[in-house]
Amino acid sequence: xxxxxxxxxxxxDRTGSDSVDGAFTYNGGRVDPxxxxxxxxxxxxxxxxxxxxxPVTVINGVHPGPTVFLSAAAHGDELNGIEVVREVxxxxxxxxxxxxxxxxPVMNVPGFLAQERxxxxxxxxxxxxxxxxxxxxxxxxxxxxxxxNFIEPCDLGIDFHTSTRGRTNMLHVRAxxxxxxxxxxxNAFSSNVIIAGDGASGTLRREATESGVPTITVEMGEAHRxxxxxxxxxxxxxxxxxxxxxxxxxxxxxxxxxxxxxxxxDEKTWLRADAGGIVDMKQGRGALVEExxxxxxxxxxxxxxxxxxxxEAPFTGLIVGVLENPVVYPGNPLCHLVGLSSDTLTALERxxxxxxxxxDLQRN
Ligand SMILES: [Zn+2]
Numbered sequence: 001x002x003x004x005x006x007x008x009x010x011x012x013d014r015t016g017s018d019s020v021d022g023a024f025t026y027n028g029g030r031v032d033p034x035x036x037x038x039x040x041x042x043x044x045x046x047x048x049x050x051x052x053x054x055p056v057t058v059i060n061g062v063h064p065g066p067t068v069f070l071s072a073a074a075h076g077d078e079l080n081g082i083e084v085v086r087e088v089x090x091x092x093x094x095x096x097x098x099x100x101x102x103x104x105p106v107m108n109v110p111g112f113l114a115q116e117r118x119x120x121x122x123x124x125x126x127x128x129x130x131x132x133x134x135x136x137x138x139x140x141x142x143x144x145x146x147x148x149n150f151i152e153p154c155d156l157g158i159d160f161h162t163s164t165r166g167r168t169n170m171l172h173v174r175a176x177x178x179x180x181x182x183x184x185x186x187n188a189f190s191s192n193v194i195i196a197g198d199g200a201s202g203t204l205r206r207e208a209t210e211s212g213v214p215t216i217t218v219e220m221g222e223a224h225r226x227x228x229x230x231x232x233x234x235x236x237x238x239x240x241x242x243x244x245x246x247x248x249x250x251x252x253x254x255x256x257x258x259x260x261x262x263x264x265x266d267e268k269t270w271l272r273a274d275a276g277g278i279v280d281m282k283q284g285r286g287a288l289v290e291e292x293x294x295x296x297x298x299x300x301x302x303x304x305x306x307x308x309x310x311x312e313a314p315f316t317g318l319i320v321g322v323l324e325n326p327v328v329y330p331g332n333p334l335c336h337l338v339g340l341s342s343d344t345l346t347a348l349e350r351x352x353x354x355x356x357x358x359x360d361l362q363r364n
Contacts, residue, residue, distance in 0.1 A: 024060050024067065024100050026149040031058040036094065043109075043145040044138060052110060052142070056150060057089040057103040065099025065247050069150060069157035069213075070238065072104065074127040074204055076111020076118070077223040081160020084234045099247045102150050115224065117164065127161075128202035131211060151208050156185055156245065157215040158238065159204045166325030168222035169336065170286045170318075171230050174199065176206070177261060181214035188244035189216060189237040190254040192348075193320060193338070196263040221285075222324060258347035260318070260340050267315050267339030273298055273328040275309045283335065285322050288348060289313040295335055298328065315339050318348070 022033045031037045040053040070088060072081030082105045089103035106112045108126045110119050118125050124139035131151075132143030151157065163169040172193035175186035186194050199206035199217065208215040220234055221227040236254055243251035262268050273279070277298040283289055291313055298309040311334060321336035328334065340348065 022060070022064055024058050024102070024153065026058075026153070031060045031100075033060050033064075034062045035060050041145075041149065043142045054107055054109055054146065055105055057101075057105075059089065059094050059097065059101045059103070061094060061097030061099050061101075061247070063096070063098040065097070066155040066245050067100040067102065067153060068242070068245070068247060069102040069104060069154040069215075070160070071107055071151075071157065071204065072160040073106040073112050074108055074159065075125075075161060075164075075223075076106075076108040076113070077115050077165060078117070078160075078162040079223065079225060080162050080220050080227055080230055080234070081218070082106060083226050083231050084160055084238065087231070087235060088238055096250070097247055098249060099155075099245075101247075102154055104146070104150060107146055117223070125202075127204060128200065130202055130204045130207040147204075147207070147211075151204070151213060152211060154208075154213050156181065157205075157208055157213055158185075158189070158218060158241065159208075159215060160218050160220065160234065162221050162223050162225075163219065163321055165223040166323065167321055167333070168285045168324050169219050169321035171218065171220040171233050172320060174205070174217040174219060176209055177263065179209060179214060182209055182216060184244065185214055185241060186216050187259075188241045188253055189218065190240045190256045191218070191233075191237060192256050192258055192260065193318070194259070194261045195268075195320075195338075196261055257351055258344055260338070260344045262338045267317065268337065269314070270321075270333045270336050271295065271311060271314070272330075273309075273311070273332050273334055274330055276329050277309070277327075279323060279326040279328055279334065281323060281326060281334075283319050283322065285319060287319045288317075288345075288352065289319060289337070290316045295319075295337075296323075313337060316345070 024031045036059045039056040042051040044052040070085045072085045085103050085105040114120045129139040129143040131147040132140040173186045173191045174195045175182050176198040177183045177196040205215040205217045220230045240254040242248040244253045275298050281296045293313045295311045300307050317337045317339045
């Protein structure tokens with residue numbers, strides 16, 4: 001199973017596919033059933049003419065089954081997903097895998113090297129450049145090579161992200177819940193929160209889904225960090241998806257305890273600052289706030305009391321995303337608040353009470 005070859009591809013225009021004999025093929029190589037390969041695949045060239053290569057691990061199981069891609073770091077500074085994809089690729093036992101895993105831990109290599117969100121070439125967003133195109137911009141050419149070789153041959157996929165630098169978010173799934181397979185995938189990932197929507201044009205999940213590869217985005221935590229608790233929860237989600245789609249037929253699908261699906265009709269808002277200043281945030285990621293609870297205060301450099309702006313929750317809900325870098329201009333986002341149904345609220349309160357009791361027990 002572990003024939004870890006490292007290979008380069010010849011420069012022609014053939015692209016990837018999942019062939020009839022069960023082999024996974026991409027431009028320049030193939031991975032047969034029972035084989036696992038680490039590839040450094042060229043998607044562009046630097047100013048020095050050197051290849052820009054992305055790491056890809058293809059694990060083709062002994063048994064037939066779906067081909068699933070796991071991708072991360074389309075935004076170069078969003079690191080949590082990298083560790084999720086690496087652990088699945090290299091720490092898990094794949095001896096009984098049914099199907100194929102295509103693991104893309106770092107898609108935006110130039111951004112990753114610079115520890116920046118965007119491609120550091122005119123600040124292009126790789127995650128608005130899919131499915132890409134030959135003969136187009138540098139970002140679209142890179143997207144095209146990734147998409148045609150490693151995304152299109154798949155049956156479904158999960159793309160991992162974090163919040164933008166300076167903010168953090170709860171682990172949640174973004175998915176087009178009107179698509180039945182995407183919805184099944186989103187539910188199987190076992191997150192508490194799913195935000196429904198088809199995503200912006202050019203994002204990997206939207207373009208992959210439109211090309212017949214149902215895909216969800218997982219958002220988790222903040223940029224520039226490995227956050228172990230979130231990584232472990234995401235690994236549970238991946239295992240649950242692989243169980244749901246028959247890649248690990250002996251495993252079971254995980255239920256997260258409570259679930260809320262936020263769609264366009266639900267109460268949700270990015271609360272924005274109406275004053276510039278320095279923010280004292282009173283609530284953390286995942287906090288449950290009641291209508292009227294103080295979310296934060298914004299003060300000026302002199303902390304003048306008559307100038308303090310207090311921001312309160314406009315409705316009872318869950319803080320899915322929150323500012324971490326405590327400075328704002330008017331209009332900057334403070335937190336992403338979503339409303340919850342009364343059933344979800346009850347389940348969530350029950351879970352929080354149980355967590356508190358467990359923490360008390362462990363302390364005593
Ligand atoms: Zn991102």
